Amino acid sequence: MDPMFFLTENVVEEDTSAELSVGELLTRANRDITPEADEPTLIGDIAMPSEKNADPCTATGCLWQTYSDGNIWVPYVIANHFSSREVAIIQRGLDSFAETTCIRFFQRQNERDYLSIESRSGCYSYVGRQGNAQTVSLARQGCLYHSTIQHELLHALGFNHEQTRSDRDNHIHVYWENIIDEYKYAFEKIATLNQGTSYDYNSVMQYHRYAFSKNNHPTMVPFPDSNVSFGEATQMSKNDIDRLNRLYGC
Structure with missing residues (x-):
């Protein structure tokens, strides 16, 4: 299979997710990053709310809602600073969950709780549903790979390492x-x-x-x-x- 390429602002990156493991990609992407003042405390690639400890999502209150059709519909927005090529890579990761699970990611309309997918400092996510907008960071340089997108979304759905x-x-x-x-x-x-x-x-x-x-x-x-x-x-x-x-x- 030919490698896939995508544009960042000044760099063309090769999607080598078929060769590099998710752990290697995350380690590279998050090495020596300095989060902005408005970003959460990070433990590796896990964002920690200031009022909570490092325990994972273990209560039903941090799970996403089951709808009447039996599926779990999770709203999201993708920040407009991503290129169309980058959005397509993110969308592929979102859509992959519907192939084998009852998780259905859909574009937010007016839902209160949702994932805000942004390019911030490295790759990170909160664990489980937090309430209101919660950031899933997929930095444009280093995080836009199928495996890292699935990894961060699994955090958002309630799973730890x-x-x-x-x-x-x-x-x-x-x-x-x-x-x-x-x-x-x-x-x-x-x-x-x-x-x-x-x-x-x-x-x-x-x-x-x-x-x-x-x-x-x-x-x-x-x-x-x-x-x-x-x-x-x-x-x-x-x-x-x-x-x-x-x-x-x-």
Whole structure:
């Protein structure tokens, strides 16, 4: 397949999502960024409301609404600073959920709660429905890839990173000594929404084994087979899809 190209203001970027994992793309896009004063506190690529802690979406109040047709309709707006080519890439990511789940993203009319998709400082999203407008940042330089769009939208739908799963110590070993100090909090276990699914080394929510490494040594290694494919997803896995459908009763 030929690589896909798109224009930013002064740069033509190649869509290499077929070659790079979502973890690699996110690490590159969010490296050394300085959020603007009006942006939220970030933990990796997760935006944290000031009045909440780092726990994931675990209550029905942070899920999006089920409509009478049984589907979950999630309103969104796409900022007008994206080019038509960039909008098409974002739209492809939004539409991909309808192919395998009951999630239906649609353009906002006058709904109170909605996703505001913007090019801000890197790639990030809140976890779960927050109420009113909530930003999903897809920076024009670094975030416009199918895998990163799916990743951030899964955050918005209520999911956290695979490596923070409550049962992760049964599946991966975290090498704390290799992690950049200010990113260690991104590896803390939390009460994730596992939905009865197994740990998924190839989840689009799983970072790669060198994520946030300070010394080029692995920060995570799977076991018992350390050579298993790990953190290399370029799109949602079957487990990601099953988990999402179970959470929303699809």
